[in-house]
Amino acid sequence: xxxxxxxxxxxxxxxxxxRTSRNDIGTGRVDLHLRLSDNNGQTWGEELKPEVxxxxxxxxxxxxxxxxxxxxxxxxxxxxRMLMMSCAGFPMFTDPTDKHQGIARWYSTDNGKNxxxxxxxxxxxxxxxxxxxxxxxxxxxxxxGRIYQSKYIKMNxxxxxxxAGLSQQNNSTYENWVLYSDxxxxxxxxxxxxxxxxVPGGNEAKVEELPGxxxxxxxxxxxxxxxxxxxxxxxxxxxxxxxxKALSNKAVDGLTANNGCNGEIMILPAIRxxxxxxxxxxxxxxxxxxxxxxxxxYKDLGDPATYASPxxxxxxxxxxxxxxxxxxxxxxxxxxxxxTIAFLYEEDGYNNGYNIVYKRLNLETITSDxxxxxxxxxxxxxxxxxxxxxxxxQMAELIxxxxxxxxxxxxxxxxxxxxTSASQLECPWGCKEQKPAxxxxxxxxxxxxxxxxxxxxxxxxxxHTVWQNGDxxxxxxxxxxxxxxxxxxxxxxYVTRRYDADNDHVKAFAIAGxxxxxxxxxxxxxxxxxxxxxxKAEAEFTIAEGKSYSKLRFTVTSTTLERGYWHMAEFQxxxxxxxxxxxxxxxxxxxxxxxxxxxxxxxxxxxVSVEDIAAxxxxxxxxxxxxxxxxGIDAIGVxxxxxxxxxxxxxxRVQNVGKGVYIVDGKKIVR
Numbered sequence: 001x002x003x004x005x006x007x008x009x010x011x012x013x014x015x016x017x018x019r020t021s022r023n024d025i026g027t028g029r030v031d032l033h034l035r036l037s038d039n040n041g042q043t044w045g046e047e048l049k050p051e052v053x054x055x056x057x058x059x060x061x062x063x064x065x066x067x068x069x070x071x072x073x074x075x076x077x078x079x080x081r082m083l084m085m086s087c088a089g090f091p092m093f094t095d096p097t098d099k100h101q102g103i104a105r106w107y108s109t110d111n112g113k114n115x116x117x118x119x120x121x122x123x124x125x126x127x128x129x130x131x132x133x134x135x136x137x138x139x140x141x142x143x144x145g146r147i148y149q150s151k152y153i154k155m156n157x158x159x160x161x162x163x164a165g166l167s168q169q170n171n172s173t174y175e176n177w178v179l180y181s182d183x184x185x186x187x188x189x190x191x192x193x194x195x196x197x198x199v200p201g202g203n204e205a206k207v208e209e210l211p212g213x214x215x216x217x218x219x220x221x222x223x224x225x226x227x228x229x230x231x232x233x234x235x236x237x238x239x240x241x242x243x244x245k246a247l248s249n250k251a252v253d254g255l256t257a258n259n260g261c262n263g264e265i266m267i268l269p270a271i272r273x274x275x276x277x278x279x280x281x282x283x284x285x286x287x288x289x290x291x292x293x294x295x296x297x298y299k300d301l302g303d304p305a306t307y308a309s310p311x312x313x314x315x316x317x318x319x320x321x322x323x324x325x326x327x328x329x330x331x332x333x334x335x336x337x338x339x340t341i342a343f344l345y346e347e348d349g350y351n352n353g354y355n356i357v358y359k360r361l362n363l364e365t366i367t368s369d370x371x372x373x374x375x376x377x378x379x380x381x382x383x384x385x386x387x388x389x390x391x392x393x394q395m396a397e398l399i400x401x402x403x404x405x406x407x408x409x410x411x412x413x414x415x416x417x418x419x420t421s422a423s424q425l426e427c428p429w430g431c432k433e434q435k436p437a438x439x440x441x442x443x444x445x446x447x448x449x450x451x452x453x454x455x456x457x458x459x460x461x462x463x464h465t466v467w468q469n470g471d472x473x474x475x476x477x478x479x480x481x482x483x484x485x486x487x488x489x490x491x492x493x494y495v496t497r498r499y500d501a502d503n504d505h506v507k508a509f510a511i512a513g514x515x516x517x518x519x520x521x522x523x524x525x526x527x528x529x530x531x532x533x534x535x536k537a538e539a540e541f542t543i544a545e546g547k548s549y550s551k552l553r554f555t556v557t558s559t560t561l562e563r564g565y566w567h568m569a570e571f572q573x574x575x576x577x578x579x580x581x582x583x584x585x586x587x588x589x590x591x592x593x594x595x596x597x598x599x600x601x602x603x604x605x606x607x608v609s610v611e612d613i614a615a616x617x618x619x620x621x622x623x624x625x626x627x628x629x630x631x632g633i634d635a636i637g638v639x640x641x642x643x644x645x646x647x648x649x650x651x652x653r654v655q656n657v658g659k660g661v662y663i664v665d666g667k668k669i670v671r
Contacts (some may be wrong), residue, residue, distance in 0.1 A: 001330050002146045002356050004344040005073035007111035008080050010337030012037040014044070014344055014358060015084065017069040020057065022352040026092030026101060029057030032069035032084075036112060040338045041360045042510070047600050048559035052106060052115055063118050064102035074147035074161060075112065076184055082108040083161070083185040085142050088120065093139045096171040100127070100139050123128070125179070125188040126165070133194040134529050143205050145264055145332035147185075151379040152213035153237050155182035155386065162191070164205035164217055170532045172502045173560055176202035176219050178230065191215060191230055191238075195527050198228040198242040201503065201561040204262035210307050211267070211280050213382050214360040218265040218284060224249035224256050225284060227310045236389040237382070239606035244562055246472060251315035255297050257288040264332045266341075267301065267327045269377035270363055273370055277302065281363060281371050282313075285323070285331040285345070294328035294345050296321045296366050321366040329354060339375045369614070395608040395616070399601055402620050404566065406594055408626060409583040414492060415575035419481060422452040427465065427564070429477040434466035443468040447567070454571040459534070462498040464567040472564030475510065478555040481573065487513065488548035489575060490540060495528055496570035497535040505531040506566045508558035511541055513549030520553055531560050540576060545592070588628035593617055
């Protein structure tokens with residue numbers, strides 16, 4: 001798997017796997033080998049085999065040093081620093097257990113000549129945050145090829161980095177993510193959060209910026225590419241949202257390629273030679289027939305309408321340039337100092353390996369002289385309100401801390417089933433409900449089952465909404481549930497996944513309520529975890545105090561492939577009641593006050609003010625005082641334990657903190 005990056009001084013650094021095992025990372029020893037060019041690829045230095053990139057091939061767990069492969073690389077355009085990351089260790093990425101590969105990181109401070117490392121960042125920046133977000137995964141892959149450095153967003157000393165990732169659950173649910181770093185790879189965060197993947201059902205992916213700075217992800221699929229776009233809506237460089245993915249081979253004149261591997265996406269400023277107008281050109285490299293004939297597709301982005309949405313970007317590609325006429329697979333590219341393109345790809349596959357081939361290309365060659373690179377174009381840096389960004393981050397951390405504290409002071413009794421009969425369920429979108437009276441076979445013979453299956457206590461039956469008419473927009477198909485009496489208070493949702501399906505599992509509901517059957521008002525949005533076959537998911541939502549509904553509508557807003565239709569084996573609702581002996585039941589007014597304060601704080605997310613933070617902090621202080629009236633002792637949190645020295649009441653420092661009262665930062669804390 002090849003990767004290439006340009007250092008600040010113009011040195012090209014090409015790197016690729018050297019697979020002693022003749023197979024993927026996790027099967028034996030894999031090293032990374034490098035070659036450097038200081039003259040725009042005209043000549044290359046000797047093949048370098050630094051010891052820091054050598055795997056030891058020992059297939060035990062944990063052993064991150066077993067193998068290093070699928071590298072990605074970037075050079076900082078304003079300093080001689082370079083960053084390289086790769087998959088590391090054992091087992092393979094596809095392992096369905098909690099034994100997972102590592103993510104290795106190396107740095108160079110001399111334009112790629114010498115490297116230090118590796119250290120491993122997967123637990124700190126991927127698995128732990130994912131678990132805390134309720135999104136447990138079994139594997140994560142940092143995309144090979146190119147780490148992208150922003151041309152629009154600079155935070156403090158560095159322009160932002162973006163890198164695409166791929167997660168797997170049980171080796172059946174695959175999802176793409178985009179991570180970003182504002183300190184040249186020292187720390188990483190998930191763009192758009194960790195709840196909804198920008199490309200469910202995706203595979204290996206790459207990242208670019210559209211003109212203006214919104215973020216584009218391009219993900220591997222067998223017949224083309226999945227595309228999605230993150231649009232910034234705030235001025236903090238973080239607030240925004242992903243759209244819905246689009247499939248290129250389903251679009252009019254979209255990019256179509258029968259391929260089984262990853263390529264590179266790159267967007268360049270250009271001059272359209274026909275009319276001498278400034279424009280942008282999107283380039284996407286892929287093999288077009290299995291793993292042969294690597295080709296670069298191109299598209300003119302001069303009109304903003306051509307990238308206004310993922311669907312718009314996916315359609316109307318203008319042409320292609322075939323790079324290879326033989327077996328060829330993975331490819332990547334970056335700009336060179338002479339304003340040409342360094343194209344690196346696998347070619348002439350044999351014995352489970354490829355030659356790594358470099359070609360120097362330009363836009364004129366790729367586009368048959370229709371476009372030329374615009375070397376005079378100046379990118380306008382987006383003005384980021386760093387103080388706003390810091391306030392947003394501070395608020396997010398405070399909300400997380402309070403959520404954890406409030407949860408620790410709550411315990412619940414789960415009541416009896418609220419759905420006792422299939423007659424309480426309605427769905428106009430079921431396969432059976434939509435089946436034409438004249439349909440006797442074909443696609444219509446599949447999945448047309450009664451809604452009774454949702455409440456038959458049988459995990460091997462299921463209910464499916466109509467798919468035979470094609471994909472629909474997420475948020476179209478819904479399930480209505482009528483109460484025996486009324487829905488109120490806290491309600492828990494239980495979903496059992498279909499046992500024999502990898503795709504189209506429900507990931508999110510938008511819940512609304514009504515009492516007259518006509519006007520529905522929003523109640524809550526909930527995320528459902530564990531979206532894998534035979535999985536079980538639970539979530540809870542709260543109906544506002546003083547409100548009750550005779551009917552709830554569960555609109556499915558997200559599924560594992562975002563095709564709009566969905567299936568479930570079992571669906572149930574149960575009421576939740578606070579136990580009388582928990583602190584939040586003992587002090588209901590304090591519980592209600594902090595709940596209200598959290599609601600208000602969440603409304604401010606993205607545009608947090610100093611006053612918003614102060615209001616939430618004051619509410620939290622009052623809550624802590626109220627639930628500990630006798631001692632005035634605070635409850636200790638995980639972050640407090642991690643970041644502060646802890647002492648017992650005799651002044652002795654404590655390393656292993658159990659239950660009891662301690663001194664932290666001069667205050668009494670209860671654990």
